[in-house]
Structure formats: C-alpha cells, structure tokens
Amino acid sequence: MINGIGKLVYEQRVEKLKNAYEQRLIQTNRQIVMLHVVYVVANPSICGATKIIFDQANKLIEKGIAVTIVSYGERPTWYQLKAHYIEVPSKLRISLLIPKCHIIIATYYTHIQECIETEIAPVIYFEQGDIHLFNYEKLKVDHKGFVYTQFQLPKFIMTVSQLTARLIKQYFKRDAKIIPNAIDPNTFNNKWTEENYKCEEKYLLIMGREDVVFKGIEEVVAVFNGLKELNKELKLYWITPYPPSKSFECIISKVIINPSQNQISQLFKGATFYISASYYESFSLPVLEAMASGCPVISADNEGVKEYGIDRYNLLLYEKGNLQDMAKNMLELMKNDRLRDNLVKNGFLTVEKYNWKDSIEKLYEYLCQIAQYEVLTCHMLKNNNPKRGFNNMLEIFDYANELYKNEVYEEAIYFLNEFINYGSSNTDKKIEAYRLRYWAYYFLDNLKEARQQCFLTFELGIPQMKECCFLGQSFLDEARIEEASFWFEKAID
Structure with missing residues (x-):
C-alpha cells in the first residue's frame, strides 16, 4: 500500500502516465455572467485541509460565484457547506462526474491528470501539503516520478503558505500562487455563550x-x-x-x-x-x-x-x-x-x-484571471472521445444515471443519447433510459422537449401508465386542463 493511494489504483495511474500531457490553454476575452468553479475533493471527512476547501467554497459563493464540490462519500454533516455537492460512487473515477464549469480545482495530486483529461476547463492544482511534498526525497523512485509528473501537468498551482510554495519550487521547479489560510471569527472566537461546552473536567x-x-x-x-x-x-x-x-x-x-x-x-x-x-x-x-x-x-x-x-x-x-x-x-x-x-x-x-476578507479577495482575483482561459482540445490521448474510456454501453448507462441523480441533467441527456442511439438489445434498460431522458428535460423546464422525448417511448410498445401520468402532469403544469385530463384518463384505462 502506498500512502493515500490503494495499490491497484496507484498502479493504474502509473500505467496512465504514458498518456499524461500538460494542459494546453488559450487566453480569451470571454464574458462570464456567473463564474462556476468545481472543487474535486477526494475525502470530505473532517480535517484542516478539507475545511479550508469548504471555507473557500462558502466565501466564493458569498461573492457571487457558483461552486460545486465533487467528492467520494456523503455530503459532510460536520460543516455547513453552501455549495452544490455531487457524491461520486466508489466504482466511478471521480473526474467522471465533473460538470461543465469555467475552472476545475484539483485538491490532491492524484487527481490532476484525470481532471485535465476531461478537457472541460482550466485546472488549478491546490497543494496544501502532505507526505508527498514534505517527504518527497524519501519516496520510492516510481512514486517520486509519478508525483513529479503530476506537478508538471497543470498551468496553474496555488498553495497556502510560503513553506509549501518554496518546496514546490525546490522539487518541481514550479511557481505557486499563495492564498493564505484564514479563520472564521464568527465560529472561532473568545466569546462565551450558553451554547459553550460545559464541562467541569480539566x-x-x-x-x-x-x-x-x-x-x-x-x-x-x-x-x-x-x-x-x-x-x-x-x-x-x-x-x-x-x-x-x-x-x-x-x-x-x-x-x-x-x-x-x-x-x-x-x-x-x-x-x-x-x-x-x-x-x-x-x-x-x-x-x-x-x-x-x-x-x-x-x-x-x-x-x-x-x-x-x-x-x-x-x-x-x-x-x-x-x-x-x-x-x-x-x-x-x-x-x-x-x-x-x-x-x-x-x-x-x-x-x-x-482574515478571510483579504484571503478570499486574492483568490477571487486569481480565479477571474484564470477564467479567461479556455481548453485547447488535445489529440494526444488514444481514446479521446465522449465515452471517456467506458468498457461497454451499460457503463455509460450507469454513468448517465449517476449524472441524473446528481442533477447534472444536460450531461445526463448527452450520455443517455449515447446509450439509446447505440441500439441496445436490453429493452428494459432502454425504456429506463428514455424515462430518465424525458424527466431530465422536464427538470430543465423544457416541457415541450420533455413531452417529445416521452412520445418516443411509444416506439417501444403501447403507452404505459408512467408515460401517461407524466404527459398529464406536464400539461397540468401549463394549465392545459383538457390535455391533462386526457392523459390521466389514459393512465387508468
């Protein structure tokens, strides 16, 4: 077992190094109405590093930036997180559920390459310090090479202190933007209230x-x-x-x-x-x-x-x-x-x-600068296609289903189309895919397209009660009572 990485996963990542490439970006003058930043977080459990990520997320939201956290594990209960949270099932690579955004922040070095391979947005690596940095010279040769390569891939690196910036420069010859840590005075202060911890023990x-x-x-x-x-x-x-x-x-x-x-x-x-x-x-x-x-x-x-x-x-x-x-x-x-x-x-x-006022202002300005970059599609990957390296069509269906459950509807529709158009012989799965697709359009407030997609299920057989109820509900949402009644009656026939 290598620190922080399961042996099998680590070996897979080392094998993928031959396809690793530096992210290629082009500077633009695009106008962004609302900046969307995605933090990719390996472990949402309580620790100082995770807390800083969540603090940044909340403070950025207060400044009008949309923030999504993509992570393994359930949404944390130890922190009042304001950001949208996407839970990644353990069987999937974490990068597979990254939604469309303007900036991706990889918060651990093992995720840098796969975040870049999504080719969705510029990737910032956020280094907060761990054994791979503090004890870099004592790592095994292959692990050392893996870490070094990852640090060369992103165009942007940020960190929390002079110490980590100095080590990044020393070992990897990279400059890092320092965004200092800060504390929340509303939580951590010397004010005593009735809620304070009551304990007679020393x-x-x-x-x-x-x-x-x-x-x-x-x-x-x-x-x-x-x-x-x-x-x-x-x-x-x-x-x-x-x-x-x-x-x-x-x-x-x-x-x-x-x-x-x-x-x-x-x-x-x-x-x-x-x-x-x-x-x-x-x-x-x-x-x-x-x-x-x-x-x-x-x-x-x-x-x-x-x-x-x-x-x-x-x-x-x-x-x-x-x-x-x-x-x-x-x-x-x-x-x-x-x-x-x-x-x-x-x-x-x-x-x-x-204090967060100064720290978050530095981060905000830094993100606004990086948001002016867009990804140049790289053709160095052998399997550079929208299926992202899935082994079969059922994996694509499972992936689309996870996107749907996490309310990433536009991307869910894309992969549901991939599954449906492939012509799967699994009729039950195909019907389920059709249903997910029309509900996805419904939740995107596109009722006309949702109904259109629902009608397509009739090609697979006579209308079922679920489809009739859906059509009835969609017409009812538009106060089209006559059409709604027709389909609700069909549902109970």
Missing part, C-alpha cells in the same frame, strides 16, 4: 487521524499517560474523523468523532491547552483556531506552524519527536498561569492577521 485536547503517523497522536497519548500519574484528574479529549483503535480506550477520556465547527470551537474554549504533535504541516489551521478561541497551544516545531507561531510568544514549541521536551512544556503550561495568559493574549493578536 482536559487536554488533541486532533487528528490515528492512521496518519506523522500527526504524532501516539506520542501525545504516551506523554499524557505518564503525566496522568502526577495528576489523576487530568483528562485527554480527542477529535478525530474515525473511531480510534481499542488500544487507546483506557487512556483517552473522550473521543469526539466528526464534530461540527461550533462544537470544535467550544472544545477549544474549555480545554486547558491544545497539543499539535505533527511532524509536517503546511500552515496548521487548528493551532490558529485554538488561538482565536483563547486556548493555549503547545506544538511540535514543524515548519508550517512557524509560519506564524513564535515560541513563548503565542505558543510553546518543542522539538518534534522529543517526548521529554513535550512533557516539559505540558508541565510548565499547567503550572504557570502568567505564561498561559501571555500566550492567549498574543494569540489573539496573531489571529487578526489571518
């Missing part, structure tokens, strides 16, 4: 996935277990997207799975302090959110947190991996109230520099 707070080793969760648990002998009343709370293994049950006091943003803010406010033990970070958003909530912070001295974190000014830093150093900072912070107060005060001052 607890330390950690956040992150157990299976991501570089997050250092096991190290914090080990140090806490030792300190617990000195203070039996001290508790450890853990925010995580997935239930942890049973080995931690006797040590962790409380596990909070996929909490809402308001719940996280409340947990910060009630914590004695927050600990980030991550070896690698591009920016470390939770640390900044803790500061905004008035929660003292202890952090490993990764380069990302040092983008804004200053030891003994707004947080305590310890040498990453040095458990003795971590424990020393914990003990000091628990005993030194004056130090705690100073860290909190200076944390508030730090947070003021990272």
